[in-house]
Amino acid sequence: xxxxxxxxxxxxxxxxxxxxxxxxxxxxxxxxxxxxxxxxxxxxxxxxxxxxxxxxxxxxxxxxxxxxxxxxxxxxxxxxxxxxxxxxxxxxxxxxxxxxxxxxxxxxxxxxxxxxxxxxxxxxxxxxxxxxxxxxxxxxxxxxxxxxxxxxxxxxxxxxxxxxxxxxxxxxxxxxxxxxxxxxxxxxxxxxxxxxxxxxxxxxxx
Numbered sequence: 001x002x003x004x005x006x007x008x009x010x011x012x013x014x015x016x017x018x019x020x021x022x023x024x025x026x027x028x029x030x031x032x033x034x035x036x037x038x039x040x041x042x043x044x045x046x047x048x049x050x051x052x053x054x055x056x057x058x059x060x061x062x063x064x065x066x067x068x069x070x071x072x073x074x075x076x077x078x079x080x081x082x083x084x085x086x087x088x089x090x091x092x093x094x095x096x097x098x099x100x101x102x103x104x105x106x107x108x109x110x111x112x113x114x115x116x117x118x119x120x121x122x123x124x125x126x127x128x129x130x131x132x133x134x135x136x137x138x139x140x141x142x143x144x145x146x147x148x149x150x151x152x153x154x155x156x157x158x159x160x161x162x163x164x165x166x167x168x169x170x171x172x173x174x175x176x177x178x179x180x181x182x183x184x185x186x187x188x189x190x191x192x193x194x195x196x197x198x199x200x201x202x203x204x205x206x
Contacts, residue, residue, distance in 0.1 A: 006078050007069030010085070011062045014106060017050040018058050032104055035097045045093040046086070051104035061106045068113050075120055076175055084171050088112020088164045095163035103157045108164035114139050115168025120179050139165065 021028045033048035034041070052058040073081040092108020114135075117124065122136035133141070143165060149158035 004070060004073040004078055004081075006073055006082050006085075007065055010069065010106075011066050014050050014052070014058065014062060014065075018052050018055075021051060028104070032102055033093055033096065034102045035100060038097055045090055048093060048104045049086075049089040049106050049109055052106070053104065057105060061110055064110050065106060065113070068110070068117060071121070071124070072113050072117055075179065076116070080175065084112055084116060084168060085109045087171070088115075088167050091167040092157075092160040092164035096157050096160040099159045100157055103160055105157070107157070108160040111142075111161045111164035112168030112171070114142065115165040115170075116172035116175070119169050119172030119176055 028051055031044060031047035031051055033044045038044065052061065069081070069085070072084075076084070086109065088111065089106065089109030092111065093103065096103040096108070118136045118139035122134060124135040125132050126135055126138050128138040128141055143162065146156075146158040146161045146165075149156055150162075
């Protein structure tokens, strides 16, 4: 069984960045995505993905990254997962430039993960505010909250979430056919193994 670990590495890196934010004066400001300065510091679209406002912000994002990240990585592989994660975060950061003075956090990239899972595993049951629901319904619910947040300021970069989610869903759609083919092949292989084991048992004991 292949071990997947990229989300774990990302969680550790985010935790290290937060420790630096807490210990080093000016660390956050130097890597923060400031919309008016993005032309001078384009790398902050990437570095801001590893910054968080406080411990609650960090823990919420890291829990989602660990849980949903491992599921998606197992479904599409480490390389595709890594590309999707960073691309979603960059798209979310680029979108936020047009709506917010400054942004930080891994939420845009995490919403990319959620968008992809809504396409690839729509029936997977997740708990949302204590209510079990299919992944696609949970993502729809979170999307509605973000749309409402655009019109009723929530101190959250809702447009970054929406952009990351849309991008992740688009990538999920592009991967859907191959994912289904891989799942079907896996099912057939497992079924063949089961049949062989049954036949072996039947020959031995019947």
